[in-house]
Amino acid sequence: MLQEISDEQLDALAYEAKRELSRQFYRDYVELVHRGHYTHYRHTEVVCDVLQRVADGEQLSILIEMPPRHGKSMTVTESFPSFYLGKNPDKRVIAAAYSDGLATKFGRLNRNKFNEFSNELFKVQLSESNAATKDWGIQDRRGGMISTGIGGSITGQGADLMIIDDPIKNMKEAMSQTIRDSIWDEWEATLSTRLHDGASLIVIMTRWHEDDLIGRLLARSPRKWIRLRLPAIAEDENDLLGRKIGEPLCRELGYDENWANDKKAEVGSRTWNALYQQRPSPAGGSIFKRAWIKYYVRTKEQKQEWGLSDEVLVLPTNFDKMAQSWDCTFKGTDTSDFVAGGVWGRKKAQYFLLDVDHRRMGFAETMKAIRAMSDKWPNARSKYIEDKANGSAIIEMLKDEISGIVPVDPNGGKEARANAVSPLFEAGNVYLPHPNMCPWVEDLVEELVSFPNAAHDDLVDMTTQALNQLYTNNSNPIDRFKKLLGK
Structure with missing residues (x-):
């Protein structure tokens, strides 16, 4: 037993x-x-x-x-x-x-x-x-x-x-x-x-x-x-x-x-x-995909007249926040990069590009362009300017003349900043003016889909700076204050 x-x-x-x-x-x-x-x-x-x-x-x-x-x-x-x-x-x-x-x-x-x-x-x-x-x-x-x-x-x-x-x-x-x-x-x-x-x-x-x-x-x-x-x-x-x-x-x-x-x-x-997935894509390109680009028009009549799809939005009549964004890289020569400035509006989780000034400009012309954009869009009270090189000089010259200038620390490289906002494009939260309305938008689209291998990237820099700032600041002030206090 x-x-x-x-x-x-x-x-x-x-x-x-x-x-x-x-x-x-x-x-x-x-x-x-x-x-x-x-x-x-x-x-x-x-x-x-x-x-x-x-x-x-x-x-x-x-x-x-x-x-x-x-x-x-x-x-x-x-x-x-x-x-x-x-x-x-x-x-x-x-x-x-x-x-x-x-x-x-x-x-x-x-x-x-x-x-x-x-x-x-x-x-x-x-x-x-x-x-x-x-x-x-x-x-x-x-x-x-x-x-x-x-x-x-x-x-x-x-x-x-x-x-x-x-x-x-x-x-x-x-x-x-x-x-x-x-x-x-x-x-x-x-x-x-x-x-x-x-x-x-x-x-x-x-x-x-x-x-x-x-x-x-x-x-x-x-x-x-x-x-x-x-x-x-x-x-x-x-x-x-x-x-x-x-x-x-x-x-x-x-x-x-x-x-x-x-x-x-x-x-x-x-x-x-x-x-x-452990499958990183090549660094050269494909950060922004053409299929992610969304458009808006100003009126329902435009949308009907042009026979546009339901994916094309009608521009909101008001925004939660509006801001300017400027990429001020220039050398004063015809071979230098363009200066790019844009006005953006945020409505809830959607972001709309409203205006662009994109051309070769010297120092004085750039300051004149920022003044003109500020007069044209008075509700775009924040003016984001990269605090680096030429941008720092622009900030110093205009800070006492134009209110709302926000120096932006260019944290990380260009590709890092682009990767940070690419999910907004992929999710369909970013809207550009339809090419029938603003033909210049095609230059921006080509820069986006070619980045970082395009000859110029000033429009991309202007865009990623605006979206990073608008997205970062898209939170309840009380929540931000609690976060500041560590609660």
Whole structure:
């Protein structure tokens, strides 16, 4: 007759079985060390299967591309080094991230897991004399982990495993050629030189730009990459997880088809394709699509006379806010860029371009044009002028003469500002005067759809500046005051 086993004994047996599996397999280890706060999904199982091969001694070069908030750092950078070093206590790990603070977090989380579980699972323990969050070692062994921000000092250090996790912080950095070049220089001159013979490399990113680190590694590196590209919504017949086209990556986390539709409408297709589908479009062009251009006419009679579709709106009779926007780049020569000034009106969530002055102008002519536009459109009380180069001089000359001049800090590059407002075009919230009414609008449309490869971009700069300012200020004053107070 079999002896009855108590619940406590069953729990002890289950834990012992889990501990034995965690000693051998990373898939089980990552669950164990998070003490019930980690759940596997199809995509994390695939990632763990590949990482297991590294822990077991294979030399692999791995690219992991995954949408935000799908567990990539928790699965890899926050946990895998502690498992790898438990199984390989004489190996060295380097983890790099966009900031020193984030890298320190990765070091601390792995050190704490190693300290808690390594003796129980692998019969090794944290060094008593070398246990800093950014640089910790293994007692009586050669192995350990160093964590560093991109550009940080790792002089004299080498790696049998290197993990680079999100070297780019945000879209603003991703759109900067200077920052992308700096990250690549750091890879070529520093990080790549620290890899020991036979070392493995893991690069983890949410993609922002086709010329980011993963884009350059794919184009320039001779390594044989294992590429784990995991889009939020399946779009290929040979999907890595075997999903049908249109199937979400992780419905269990709430990222289902409805979420995808709402998120795409919120961020626009360009950001959606890059950030969530891991398919950044080329930087040259396609920020504004011709199909997104919407028009208005002044009267119902015009709309009927010209036989226009229902998509063409009749201009509202009043606006919630009106403003001027000026791009004042000029050099006083016939070969210089045009000066572009425009008047915009906002009605709820819709934005209307009402007037444009677009021609080559010198300094005195530009000031005269701003005066004339202010007299013509007295309700356009805010005058947005970029506080840079010629614009700064214009602001200084006119600030005591014309009220409402608002200096605009050109935060980010031209493409970053354009990307910020492209969702407004895609959502159908921006309306231009119909070409039958204002033939000059065709120049603006061509600049928009050709940007950033057009010969001139002054109309685009005027447009993106106006929309960024009108959209940013489109909120309740009380809400803005609460935000200012941090409530």
